[in-house]
Amino acid sequence: MNCSQKLLILCATFLILNTGAASAISSPSESDQIYGFEAQWVQQFAAGYVTTAPIIDDATIFVRTSGMWIGQDRPQVFAYQLTGKELWNNTNQNATQHDMSPLKIIEAGQGQCGTWSKQLIVAWSDGLIESLEPMTGMRNWHYQSEVKVWGITGSLAQDADKLVAPTRTGIVSLCLADGTLIQNATTDLGWRNGITVTDTGYLVGDENGTLWHLSREGNLSSYPLAIGKIRHSPLLTNGGIVIHAQGQGQSTIALLDENYSIINSHTSGSSPAMPIIVDGYLVTGDSSELRSFDCSQNCSPLSSLTFATNGEMAMGLDGQFMVPLNTAQGGWKGFTLVENGLLEHVRGFQPGFSTYTTAAPAVYSEVDFDWLVLANDAGRMVVYWRGLNETNITEEVDKNLSTDNDKQNNNQIILLVIFSSFCAILFMAGKPQQGKKFSILLILIVAVITIPTLSTQWSGKVDDFSADIGDEGATSGVEGEWNQSWPEQWQDTQILIIEIDGQQQIMGGYSGYDNVLQLTTQAASDLNITISSQQSELGTYITSFNGHQGQGWEFFVNGSRGSLAAENVAIEENTIVHWLPA
């Protein structure tokens, strides 16, 4: 071997040793300081989403994975030290998909039904409720609730010595000491149907839009609201109970009085996030906007910002609340409420390898430092840290999202001008070989920046051309045009059809979705259809709907067969996307 080859081996060894971490950290931004935080470590889970916020307790991070199960992978719960050392992990081989019931820490205590030590409560999509010892993951007790396709997907609550859980079919309360069943009430089917503990008992919503109240004495009452599906824990405000219900292509924010009657309501965007109370104000989110309300009396709207969020929101650090951005861009944005409850966007947290994001972050403060844990739908968790002396960070407040993009575009143009000038100087300085080398690099950089956009336009031209020559890749039975049987309000909107076992599941009235994957993800969620997908170099491919893999799935846009991965096919406002088994 010559010296160069030996050098290559040395360099390669160094490169390879770093590839494991570097491949996980696909963008340098994770290792950069973001607003004073430094990325400490990254965990890329083998498969599945993280759609529920990690929690940090006693310097231990607990996180669960959910969904996207292909092959033998199953939902898991992990515990890590803040340094990144894994303490334990538990896998539920019987869990199906969408394990998204938030993890819950219960402090040690005692009550009428006994004494209990500190415990981590994990509720699974197979209906199992487990009490675990937080440091070891060993089970203290368990309870099996009823399953109807799914088990538990909503948030649990503690009521003195009782754990109150929203099962798929109702409400159970269990003794925290040993898991003994205390109450079991049956409601209609629920989904992300979180429990709220009130002075008189427990509140939970269901998929029919009915609010249920179970008193501690066992009396069950139902209150049909007819405003859509209730997929969060009802919020208690000074003005009354707040529900943000999911309707067809829209949502309704309703304020209920003490008799559970609607006294005020507001229409909002589709697929609502779980609302929260910040500084006494109500904050709601959906696929269209983030809104703030004053619910001290009648929940009057205060302000709104264009935003797409469909999952959890939570308080972060520095008085901000953090909201996941459920678009391909992903990431989290920090907001505050300024005077009179007006929303103000403060800053963004954009870890590398961005993707759709629905889990709220976890924060943890010690004497000298703060921890921030971010996890996204790609099963990627990043743990950030900052020291106390860095808390007074000079923050460049990015007032709105478009400003960021403008700045980025300007920077790109400036860099290109500098680069072009450099190439020209090389040619003029009599160094044509160097000039050519840098010119080809410049052309490549321009191509990398522009081709994704050009490709979309090119694909449109190709589709038009293939339509002209009569090959649209069409298949019989594909819905490519407006169907008179569809609701009139869906006219000129985005419509999605999924054909499972010969049955068409249709949802329409959507607007603003940029590509087939975005629309499919949203509409499938609204239709209560679970999606499994697989990442490939060519993009994300849907592998099953509701577990139906069949011989694969393909989609048609306005009757034309999709030739690219769903996330790479742009759609217009007036688009019909039809998924069929291949």
Added chain:
Amino acid sequence: MACYMFQALGTHGPVFSPTTSLVRDVILLVAAFWLLATPSKKSLGDSLLLVTLVLAVSATRVLMQPLPNIQPVTVAALIIGAQLGARRGAAFAILVAMISNAIIGNGWWTIFQAIGWASVAVMGSKLSLIVNGELQRSRLFIAAIASAFIFDIIVSLSIIDSSFTIVTFLTYLAHGIPYDLLHALGNLTFAVWFGSWFADMVAEDIIVEEIKSTAVESIVQQS
């Protein structure tokens, strides 16, 4: 039987079960080692160099994955094919596809990527890119551009299923032309910047024994 092996066969290719994935990996590994099992004995240094190249190029591919269709493996396969021959070039291609996809994402397409890069390596070995130890830069540049399209077409075959017509497949290929161009441009850039350096790096040392052997053989032939 194939229908049962694959959990799903559609326009996005079949989804492999764990068993099928194992079978795929074993087949690719056997193919790679069969290609490496040349009659002539190679030194430890040669083997170490090839292993290093495989790992280094795999790592580079993983690191460059965020850039759309920029594929450092293609030019590397071309040059390794030219310098070390078709067999080792093809083995290199298969191993890089397997190792890098183990991180990026494995699937049906891994087979086609392995075949695509192996074809590029074979192409590199046949195009006289190295003449008398000198890299023919112009030929390398043309080959680098052409190999992008050849590789992309081979990988695109992975998408074909029973519902595809020729026109549908051509339409599919047409959709990908911008990214094919990007691949070609990336290859050209790699060739311009690193072609000579990489070719020198990969060049085999002529060891003293080989010089002696060649000299003896020529004397024997003359006598």
